[in-house]
Amino acid sequence: MQLPRDPSNAAHALVAAFPTRLAGDVQSVLAVMPEASYAPMMPFEVEVQGETVVIPSRIYNEEPDTGFERALSGTQQMILHCLYSRHHDGRVRQRHLEQITASGEPWAVPFVVQLAGEYVLEIIESIERGLPGLAEPGSTQRQLYGEFIARNPAFFARTERRVVSYWSCYYRWKYGAFGLYPGCVLLEAFRAAVVEQVGAQWPRHTPPPLAGSSETPA
Incomplete structure (x- = not known):
């Protein structure tokens, strides 16, 4: 329409x-x-x-x-x-x-995170390349993204579910295990950022990183 x-x-x-x-x-x-x-x-x-x-x-x-x-x-x-x-x-x-x-x-962060939940694999890979600080404890990028996710748990949960859905629909043939899919790798980096921010575990809405292709999120 x-x-x-x-x-x-x-x-x-x-x-x-x-x-x-x-x-x-x-x-x-x-x-x-x-x-x-x-x-x-x-x-x-x-x-x-x-x-x-x-x-x-x-x-x-x-x-x-x-x-x-x-x-x-x-x-x-x-x-x-x-x-x-x-x-x-x-x-x-x-x-x-x-x-x-x-x-x-901080106002640029949601524009990036939302794209992690889209279907274009090259965009997900661009996010990974553009956020090297997510892998560094205490980095500015970790703090920035961790704070945003902590403030927006429902939005991040929806993004997680979208990543799983697009993997299952379009990329399961290439990445038989969800943990191998670049979208999963990116979500785990976001998760590490928010865990560091809040000092506690964060709810998961995806299969565990090492789960096989037959597993589904809780």
Whole structure:
């Protein structure tokens, strides 16, 4: 089903994807983005440092010319990359994702974590490459992602279930054991981050990392 074209509603939805203090920067980014073909789709709510944001899973804006992008401030460029990590084209999502994984901004984190629950294997591998700090106890990346997951347990549980579902549907033939699937490896790194953050075990909604292909999550 095609969604109605409504640029004003689309702009409002994209402003809501970031903390209110960034509203002016988001508007500056929207000013250089081509008009959306359709309204943003499948929004999800998460908490970022005590504030609820509503992030679309998909947007339908073409990418702006590079000259317009270069005219933005550093923060505004990061906002643009976050928004285009929602793009309906997986190659565009991956390209912009690779610009935000190194960000130390808490508001960029949900854009990354949500993509861990998608079906494009190359995107999952890009997240792994872009977050080397998840493997380092006490690192800034561990703290950043651990805090986000601790604040959003239901969102992370949903992401876990999506990873299992896409593995079972599309990749079980290649990775017979869930523990071998890159999505599982990434989830375990996220889990280590939140366990370090809260100082306790964290609920699991996937098969154990070493489980065989016949096992299902609890």
